[in-house]
Amino acid sequence: MYEETINTPGQANYAKAAVGQFRDMYKDGKYKDYNGDKADEGNWWVSVQNPDRLDDPASMECGELPFWVANNDDPGVPQAVTPRILAEAAYSAIQLPDTKVTLAPKNVTKVNLPTWAWLDKATFKEVSVTAALDVAGLNISATTTAKPVSLKLEPGTGDAETYPASGECQLNDDDSIGAPFAKGKAHETPPCGIKYLRSSGNGTYQLRATITWAVNWTGSGGAGGDLPDGTFGTTQDVTVQEIQSVNR
Numbered sequence: 001m002y003e004e005t006i007n008t009p010g011q012a013n014y015a016k017a018a019v020g021q022f023r024d025m026y027k028d029g030k031y032k033d034y035n036g037d038k039a040d041e042g043n044w045w046v047s048v049q050n051p052d053r054l055d056d057p058a059s060m061e062c063g064e065l066p067f068w069v070a071n072n073d074d075p076g077v078p079q080a081v082t083p084r085i086l087a088e089a090a091y092s093a094i095q096l097p098d099t100k101v102t103l104a105p106k107n108v109t110k111v112n113l114p115t116w117a118w119l120d121k122a123t124f125k126e127v128s129v130t131a132a133l134d135v136a137g138l139n140i141s142a143t144t145t146a147k148p149v150s151l152k153l154e155p156g157t158g159d160a161e162t163y164p165a166s167g168e169c170q171l172n173d174d175d176s177i178g179a180p181f182a183k184g185k186a187h188e189t190p191p192c193g194i195k196y197l198r199s200s201g202n203g204t205y206q207l208r209a210t211i212t213w214a215v216n217w218t219g220s221g222g223a224g225g226d227l228p229d230g231t232f233g234t235t236q237d238v239t240v241q242e243i244q245s246v247n248r
Contacts, residue, residue, distance in 0.1 A: 022065075035068050042070040043135055045080065052092060071138075083142040083219025086131040090144035091215060091227050093131070097123045099234045101151065101209045104181035108239045111199055114163065115238075116190040117153060117209075118178025124148045124211070125175075142219035146230060149214045151177045151192065156205035156238070159198035163190050196240040204237040 005011055005019045026034050035042070047062040062079040069075045079085075103109070104116045125148075132141035151169040153162050169177050169192035178192030196205065210233030218224040 025065075031068060038068075042068055042073070043138065045069050045075050045077075047079070050089075081133055081138075081140070083140050083221065083223045084217075084225075086133065086140060087142035087144045087217035087219055087227065090129040090131040090142060090217070093129050094127055094144065094146050094215075094230075096127060096146065096213065096230070096232060099209055099211050099232045100236060101153075101178070102180070103207075103238070107237065108241065109196060110241055110243050111196055113243075114190050114193055114195045116179070116181040116185075116193045117151070117169070118180050118192060119148065119151060119176065119211070121176050124177070140220040142217050142223070144215060144217040144227065146213040146215045147175075148177060148211050149229075150212045152210040152212070152233075153192070153194055154208040154210070155194050155196065156207050156235070157196070157198070157200075159196065160205075161195045161197065163193045163195070196238075198240070199242045200238070200240040204239050206235040207238045208233055208235045 002019045002023045006016055025031065035044075044066050045064075045068075046066045047064050049059045050056075053059040062077060064077055067075075074080075101117045102120055105113070109115045126145055127147075128143055128145040130141060130143040133139070134141075149171050153167045153169065155162065171177055172179075172191075179190065181190070194207070210231060213230040213232070215227040215230060216225065217227060
């Protein structure tokens with residue numbers, strides 16, 4: 001970079017001065033020949049923006065020039081990589097399943113007929129991601145785990161009732177949410193579900209299902225804690241028909 005800047009025709013003097021000062025600092029000043037003779041005794045620390053947060057001002061908070069840290073020493077800057085920061089990196093990498101509930105009856109239901117809703121346990125389960133940094137003198141890691149803890153149902157119309165009345169279905173003792181419909185349960189009240197009171201006519205209702213995921217992390221040295229919950233929702237079409245009957 002130094003040679004290119006110095007030798008570029010028409011280059012501004014301030015640019016030449018800046019790269020000269022930069023080189024002098026690492027070649028002949030604070031660091032002698034880039035600490036080449038100490039290569040096994042420590043590491044260079046460099047500020048790097050998270051490529052997924054380039055528009056976030058917080059990603060620019062560390063403006064330190066590259067600096068040397070001896071093995072096992074504290075870098076001494078707030079943004080230095082820690083298990084907590086690795087946990088946050090893992091948080092952003094977690095891939096959660098699409099927010100879609102299973103319904104019975106499926107997609108087409110009847111007026112005043114309780115529709116059961118639940119989450120498939122095989123799909124909606126704990127999801128974990130581990131982030132690690134293992135270089136000379138530094139070996140830290142953190143595992144971030146997201147777990148579904150509640151399901152909120154919004155029928156898409158005011159002419160409906162939810163089970164429970166709040167529309168918020170909580171985690172069961174076995175970590176499931178809701179309960180699958182099974183033969184023999186037709187006269188039972190679903191622990192999680194909806195009852196539509198009016199036909200959707202020629203259209204459909206947009207049932208919105210929102211899942212809240214509780215997030216926590218554990219890391220090197222016994223560190224750990226909670227991270228902000230993740231809430232994700234989507235809509236799915238539900239057709240509601242009138243029950244036709246013939247009296248004689």
